[in-house]
Amino acid sequence: MKFMSKILNLNEKHLYILICLIFSIISFYHLSSGFHTASDTVRFSRWADYLIKLNFNFYDLYFSDIVNSERIAPFFFTIPVFLISLCKLFFGNDWQTGFLLLNLIFLFLSLVIFIKTLLLLRIRPFIILLSFPLILISVDILTWPRYMLSDMNFAFLVMFSVYFITKGIIENKFDHLIIYLILFLMLITRPSSISVISAIILFIIVSKYEIFGNPRTVIIFLIALLISTPLLFALLYYLIELKFNQISQLQWLSSMVKVGMIIHDRPETWVKIPNNFIDVMNIYFLRLINFFNPYAETFSTIHIFFNIIQTFFISLSISIWLIFEKNKILGHKIFMFIIILSFFTAAFHSFTLIDYDWRYRFPIILPLIMLFPISLEMILKKNMTH
Numbered sequence: 001m002k003f004m005s006k007i008l009n010l011n012e013k014h015l016y017i018l019i020c021l022i023f024s025i026i027s028f029y030h031l032s033s034g035f036h037t038a039s040d041t042v043r044f045s046r047w048a049d050y051l052i053k054l055n056f057n058f059y060d061l062y063f064s065d066i067v068n069s070e071r072i073a074p075f076f077f078t079i080p081v082f083l084i085s086l087c088k089l090f091f092g093n094d095w096q097t098g099f100l101l102l103n104l105i106f107l108f109l110s111l112v113i114f115i116k117t118l119l120l121l122r123i124r125p126f127i128i129l130l131s132f133p134l135i136l137i138s139v140d141i142l143t144w145p146r147y148m149l150s151d152m153n154f155a156f157l158v159m160f161s162v163y164f165i166t167k168g169i170i171e172n173k174f175d176h177l178i179i180y181l182i183l184f185l186m187l188i189t190r191p192s193s194i195s196v197i198s199a200i201i202l203f204i205i206v207s208k209y210e211i212f213g214n215p216r217t218v219i220i221f222l223i224a225l226l227i228s229t230p231l232l233f234a235l236l237y238y239l240i241e242l243k244f245n246q247i248s249q250l251q252w253l254s255s256m257v258k259v260g261m262i263i264h265d266r267p268e269t270w271v272k273i274p275n276n277f278i279d280v281m282n283i284y285f286l287r288l289i290n291f292f293n294p295y296a297e298t299f300s301t302i303h304i305f306f307n308i309i310q311t312f313f314i315s316l317s318i319s320i321w322l323i324f325e326k327n328k329i330l331g332h333k334i335f336m337f338i339i340i341l342s343f344f345t346a347a348f349h350s351f352t353l354i355d356y357d358w359r360y361r362f363p364i365i366l367p368l369i370m371l372f373p374i375s376l377e378m379i380l381k382k383n384m385t386h
Contacts, residue, residue: 010125012115018129019111022136027104030146035096041148047074048084056085078188080150096148103145103152110159111135114366117163120170121331123377131373134313137306138369140362150190155363157186161200162338162367169333174204192360195348199341207333218336219322222343230284233351237280253352257283262290265356268297287350291361314368320375331374338367 047061054060062075074081083102084095091098114135118128135141144151161182168174183200186193237257240250257280262269269290274280294307321335342364349360 015115015125015128022132023108023111033146035100036147038149044081044084047081048088051085076191079153099148100146106152106156107145110156113159113163117166118373120166123373127373127376131369134369138310138365139303139306140365144362151362154189157182158363159366165337166334195344199344203337203340229347230281233284234277234281262286263354266296284350288346291346291354313372317371317375324378335374
């Protein structure tokens with residue numbers, strides 16, 4: 001009983017101490033595993049070397065013939081390239097270690113923002129505590145921070161935006177200057193940020209008109225999108241094939257559909273080569289659904305187990321939100337925002353690429369975990385009103 005009493009009497013200070021403990025465990029795991037590189041790492045490193053030679057003249061970097069001969073413009077990777085440049089200056093040949101430490105700092109700041117956002121929503125500390133195990137076992141959080149990529153700094157910006165969107169909802173006034181500054185930083189962190197940016201702008205616009213004032217309205221809207229999105233993407237696919245097949249970037253998008261690719265580098269998820277419009281629609285629909293898939297044949301048992309637990313509690317949270325929709329706590333609108341944000345991210349990558357091991361899902365994991373304590377607060381409010 002004393003233990004339960006202590007849990008119920010947790011305060012903000014205890015939460016921050018406990019999150020430091022969680023962060024220490026996660027950091028130890030990443031530091032023990034060491035840094036990991038990917039194909040984009042090579043490109044970022046090359047651009048960072050070039051930026052250093054240019055004395056950090058970004059204008060010359062952006063318009064260099066050498067750099068712009070590549071498929072993607074360096075402007076959309078300014079933040080990771082800049083950070084790698086700094087690591088190379090201060091850490092030399094051990095720049096990867098410096099970048100890993102930077103990623104862990106971004107992770108720590110993201111966890112602090114996670115707590116601050118929930119406290120802003122007046123979620124009780126002991127309920128916030130119940131979400132900590134989900135953070136600790138999240139395979140995404142235990143995987144991507146150690147990669148020399150843009151994922152961790154982008155995930156931090158996503159959490160930062162969630163905080164200011166939450167603040168704007170509570171104060172009934174969005175700080176547009178800060179929000180649009182964050183959106184710009186997202187834009188120069190990775191090209192796929194367009195999905196998150198679009199979701200944020202849409203939410204700010206519709207929140208003024210209370211269009212999504214009812215959770216069922218959001219669900220109906222998302223179901224309609226789930227049905228119409230594959231149709232729209234299939235039409236765009238044929239438009240690319242008929243009118244724009246000479247543009248290499250667009251041809252790259254359609255080429256993956258032609259081979260039935262669902263998850264990149266996960267051939268067990270691929271389907272048969274499409275022969276007609278319905279087949280193409282089916283591929284985009286499967287991509288949309290598989291964006292949240294917790295399973296792959298080559299995952300270890302513990303990997304699948306942790307992923308299923310995370311998926312279960314997120315799904316449970318959405319169900320609770322629908323059941324207790326009348327309990328309009330402060331987290332009601334942010335719940336809608338996170339769902340819309342998740343759908344836009346899934347839809348964008350369904351049309352472009354769902355990368356190896358669901359990499360592009362990582363930036364929305366912490367916001368999705370936030371749904372669990374918010375939904376528990378809704379239940380608690382329901383019980384306390386009786």
